[in-house]
Amino acid sequence: MYNADLNQKGFSLIELMIAMFIFMIVMLGMLAGVNSSIQTNKGNVLRDEAIRLAEDELSRLRSEQFTSMGVSANLAATNWTGPNNITVNVRSGQITYALSRRITDIAGGISPLKRIDVAVGWNDVGGAAAQAPTNMNSQVILSTILVQASN
Numbered sequence: 001m002y003n004a005d006l007n008q009k010g011f012s013l014i015e016l017m018i019a020m021f022i023f024m025i026v027m028l029g030m031l032a033g034v035n036s037s038i039q040t041n042k043g044n045v046l047r048d049e050a051i052r053l054a055e056d057e058l059s060r061l062r063s064e065q066f067t068s069m070g071v072s073a074n075l076a077a078t079n080w081t082g083p084n085n086i087t088v089n090v091r092s093g094q095i096t097y098a099l100s101r102r103i104t105d106i107a108g109g110i111s112p113l114k115r116i117d118v119a120v121g122w123n124d125v126g127g128a129a130a131q132a133p134t135n136m137n138s139q140v141i142l143s144t145i146l147v148q149a150s151n
Helices: 013-062
Strands: 084-090 093-106 113-122 138-147
Touching (some): 013 093, 013 113, 013 138
Antiparallel strands (some): 084 093
């Protein structure tokens, strides 16, 4: 015999399914947000590493001899060099960067000047088409100007 008690506690199957559906929608939204932040963070890490590589190359070229007594062969005016591949461990994986540089003589007033451009590129998932001078779909370009030392 069935006793209909109006004070019964608990959820019906319909209420439980509605609650699970709402929970699923909330979790999918959170998953999309987490995935987006992971991709953004990875892009920032790759860009930071490319900037570090470009800064290292600029530092190396700034330390070359550029005086009135002589100029290092590494500072001879060139158009963009062919990209040199550099493999770096980033986030437990290896990323291949392409490094290219250009050195331009600038007519200076008192002392000769040289402009140094360094481009570092990498292939990013979902990136645009390959860009010159690195032939990769993402890149950073850093520049500096050297003034010839007097001695």
